[in-house]
Amino acid sequence: MAVDSIPEVCPELGIEVPVSAIDGELRKLWEQDEARTNASLMNLVVFSEKEGALIENSHIVRDLTREHACRAILVEIDSTVDPSLRAWITAHCHLADGRKSVCCEQIAFHLTGRVTGRFRNTVFSHLNSDLPLIFWWQGELSPILTERLVSVMDRFIVDSSSWKNPAASFAMIEECSRLNKDLVIQDHAWTRSWQFRVGIASLFDDPSAQDALPEINSVEISYHPDHRNTALQVLTWLAVQAGWKDVAPGEPTAFESASGLRISVKLTADSAGPPLTSLVIRGKGTTVSVSQKAGASHVERHIETAGYKATSLSPVDPTTPAELLGVQLSRGGKNSLYQKILPRFRAMLEA
Incomplete structure (x- = not known):
């Protein structure tokens, strides 16, 4: 990528400024209009x-700040050309009560060349030290x-569906957790399955499904090929929460229930469907399923036993990076369930 790939004048990023002048130029932004907060x-x-990515992410942050006030620091790196560093500042403003503009600062950096030390120092020096750090890493880890x-970091957000070698990348994630015991890991792949997991959990509140729980003998998951990690994470979640044992360590084709019953697993790729198309669980004459058709605005929950059927609907999970990030910031928390399934999920990836 050429050093001048971003135009000299770029309204999406705001005003280009020398890195040494960022703090002073930000103060000028607020002095220009006392009606802005x-x-x-x-x-x-x-x-x-x-x-x-800088311009794309500036659009995402502009929309995100309607609900989540932050100091945003955008970083795009190209290590294939000679070293350089450019910076821009802007503010994303939204009306509050129709009168006063509530604004969030954005600083954007475009770094080229070998950047490890420069990147770290550039980011650290422009953080608001009184506030938590949410770090959204897009693409492959490096x-x-x-x-x-x-x-x-306080919260580290990734999308494991974009990784070419998930097993190696999750080894890096484990190292991150070891280095920072309080670090909260959030994965877009996990967030994409929220409505499916909530749907299954709610269906098993039904007494008919509860009776069938010890007799489950099969699980079928249909997923988009780009989102196999989401399917495996849902499968791991089922196994961990239900107390199923691995028939063969790390092999996601069969489990054994707490009562010793073998549970078969079928994973099917569907290139025409959403990230998750269906999750079907069968046992003791009972079928429990959650499904979503391509382009649908809802997820369908269904339970069927001898002489009894029930169906309900729920919203679909978000799919775009911006929507997923917004949901993750809204939910907060320690994401402890994700941390709980990670060891078993990693074993599946490494099998």
């Missing part, structure tokens, strides 16, 4: 090595993810 509840760093960087 600077609002910030967190530092949000968005990191990408994809060409054009050596830029250093111990020092991990040590200052």
